[in-house]
Amino acid sequence: MPLTRRTLLSLTGQCLVAAAAESVFPFRAGAQGLPGDHIGPGTTTLPNAKDSIKFAVIGDTGTGGREQYQVGKLLSDARSRFRYDFVTMMGDNMYGGQGPSDFVKKFETPYKPILDANVSFYATLGNHDDPAQRFYKPFNMDGKRYYSFRKGDVEFFVLDSTYMAPVQVDWLKDVLPKSNAKWKIPYMHHPMYSSGAKHGSEEDLRTLVEPLFLDNGVDVVFAGHEHFYERVRPQKGIYYFTEGGSAKLREGNIRVGSPMTAKGFDTDNTFMLVEIDKDQMFFETISRTGRVIDSGSVPRRETAPAIKATN
Amino acid sequence: MITLHFAAVARTSMLFALVSGVTAAQTPRRADEGVAKRQADTPNANPQAAALAEFQQRVQGYINLRSELSAKLKPLSPTADSAELAARQDTLAAALRDARKGAKPGDMIPTRVADQIRTAVAEDFRHRNPDTKRAVFTEVPAGVRPIINKAMPDTEALATVPPLLLNSLPRLPDNLQYRFMDRHIVLLDGDTRLIVDYILNVLPPH
Numbered sequence: 001m002p003l004t005r006r007t008l009l010s011l012t013g014q015c016l017v018a019a020a021a022e023s024v025f026p027f028r029a030g031a032q033g034l035p036g037d038h039i040g041p042g043t044t045t046l047p048n049a050k051d052s053i054k055f056a057v058i059g060d061t062g063t064g065g066r067e068q069y070q071v072g073k074l075l076s077d078a079r080s081r082f083r084y085d086f087v088t089m090m091g092d093n094m095y096g097g098q099g100p101s102d103f104v105k106k107f108e109t110p111y112k113p114i115l116d117a118n119v120s121f122y123a124t125l126g127n128h129d130d131p132a133q134r135f136y137k138p139f140n141m142d143g144k145r146y147y148s149f150r151k152g153d154v155e156f157f158v159l160d161s162t163y164m165a166p167v168q169v170d171w172l173k174d175v176l177p178k179s180n181a182k183w184k185i186p187y188m189h190h191p192m193y194s195s196g197a198k199h200g201s202e203e204d205l206r207t208l209v210e211p212l213f214l215d216n217g218v219d220v221v222f223a224g225h226e227h228f229y230e231r232v233r234p235q236k237g238i239y240y241f242t243e244g245g246s247a248k249l250r251e252g253n254i255r256v257g258s259p260m261t262a263k264g265f266d267t268d269n270t271f272m273l274v275e276i277d278k279d280q281m282f283f284e285t286i287s288r289t290g291r292v293i294d295s296g297s298v299p300r301r302e303t304a305p306a307i308k309a310t311n
Numbered sequence: 312m313i314t315l316h317f318a319a320v321a322r323t324s325m326l327f328a329l330v331s332g333v334t335a336a337q338t339p340r341r342a343d344e345g346v347a348k349r350q351a352d353t354p355n356a357n358p359q360a361a362a363l364a365e366f367q368q369r370v371q372g373y374i375n376l377r378s379e380l381s382a383k384l385k386p387l388s389p390t391a392d393s394a395e396l397a398a399r400q401d402t403l404a405a406a407l408r409d410a411r412k413g414a415k416p417g418d419m420i421p422t423r424v425a426d427q428i429r430t431a432v433a434e435d436f437r438h439r440n441p442d443t444k445r446a447v448f449t450e451v452p453a454g455v456r457p458i459i460n461k462a463m464p465d466t467e468a469l470a471t472v473p474p475l476l477l478n479s480l481p482r483l484p485d486n487l488q489y490r491f492m493d494r495h496i497v498l499l500d501g502d503t504r505l506i507v508d509y510i511l512n513v514l515p516p517h
Contacts, residue, residue: 132396132400136391138391165485165488204443
């Protein structure tokens with residue numbers, strides 16, 4: 001078979017720079033599954049600890065197409081082995097029309113079993129989303145383009161990266177330092193770091209909000225927009241994940257040899273399962289065929305300021 | 312390159328922030344509105360500051376109108392019924408269209424402010440590297456011309472306006488937004504997707 005550019009890109013997407021990444025994210029000893037394994041009912045690489053925070057991450061979902069439904073089914077099935085309580089949506093919740101029938105076809109039907117199980121969704125706006133989606137109750141945005149919500153020791157800061165006007169930056173400057181959560185996790189549609197050939201990193205966004213993340217003990221950031229999965233090498237100590245392939249897929253779009261990529265997957269749709277237990281965040285990324293394509297854990301940075309002597 | 316760009320944007324932002332700061336403080340209070348009017352009437356007053364004050368007053372007028380109409384109708388508020396949400400959005404849009412029948416380009420954005428926006432955009436794009444320019448333009452809907460009181464089609468993506476550029480434009484209330492449409496900048500109502508005003512041919516050819 002001739003080695004075409006497409007084939008090469010595809011192969012690269014399947015086995016991107018895993019070795020270096022694994023030294024940063026050691027796979028847990030005793031895990032029941034490893035990357036590449038098919039996850040069957042009752043098995044998971046996640047600790048499934050009692051009282052931990054468990055959630056799923058999906059992005060760029062709202063196509064109403066076959067892939068969205070297939071990922072939706074896997075997401076629902078995953079609850080039998082990993083009982084997550086809520087789902088974070090990375091934006092582009094609705095492509096194309098945004099009428100009432102679109103809400104049914106592109107959200108309510110593909111995720112019906114999860115919605116019926118009272119799992120909450122927390123959406124962010126993508127560039128394809130009508131800003132009025134913030135009034136749609138199942139998205140839990142409470143009419144706000146940007147907002148925060150807390151689950152135990154974790155506070156999520158949901159940003160509208162499609163329109164990062166100064167008023168939103170001011171809001172973030174206000175709420176981030178006030179949060180006493182152990183884990184502060186922002187998420188937004190556009191990735192601040194990305195190896196995507198079509199879009200790439202959002203440098204303006206990075207200039208504006210990265211200093212706030214660094215100053216306020218942010219450990220992990222999630223985004224979408226790029227229609228693939230990427231785990232970026234820690235940037236200034238912060239871990240960045242892009243999960244924008246839960247329905248759309250931009251095959252072979254991760255730039256070959258990008259030094260940013262710790263792990264990339266651009267050959268099939270994906271979603272993530274995440275568990276935060278005390279000072280560790282565990283994650284498992286699963287493809288549309290049910291294969292674990294990435295997993296590992298992320299430590300919380302020590303952010304407590306040094307105690308100053310007062311005398 | 313990025314440092315240079317940021318420095319240039321920061322300079323522009325500081326200048327506009329100084330001017331906007333004056334106008335923002337003037338907008339909400341009636342007494343200050345009087346000051347702005349006197350400034351505009353005085354031949355020696357800073358004409359740019361007066362134009363910005365005028366812009367802020369018009370924007371506030373639009374926000375007040377939307378609030379009044381929204382209060383008379385069913386306001387946009389969280390609902391689990393997507394049909395209800397669409398109906399409320401459509402009703403508000405219809406009421407705004409009716410109230411602003413005959414609105415024309417420049418009714419919201421005075422010429423001097425439009426020129427300021429053009430300058431800010433030109434300055435911003437002059438310092439952007441080809442990759443970031445391309446990233447901005449890939450999302451911009453092409454071959455469409457804005458029409459006041461017409462809704463931006465929900466099938467079109469809302470192209471992201473670069474955050475550093477937003478920093479250098481006159482501030483807007485939260486639900487009124489600058490958005491790109493082809494080479495044009497539109498003032499978009501974030502609740503109804505209605506085009507409130509626009510400035511033609513602001514973006515460089517792409």
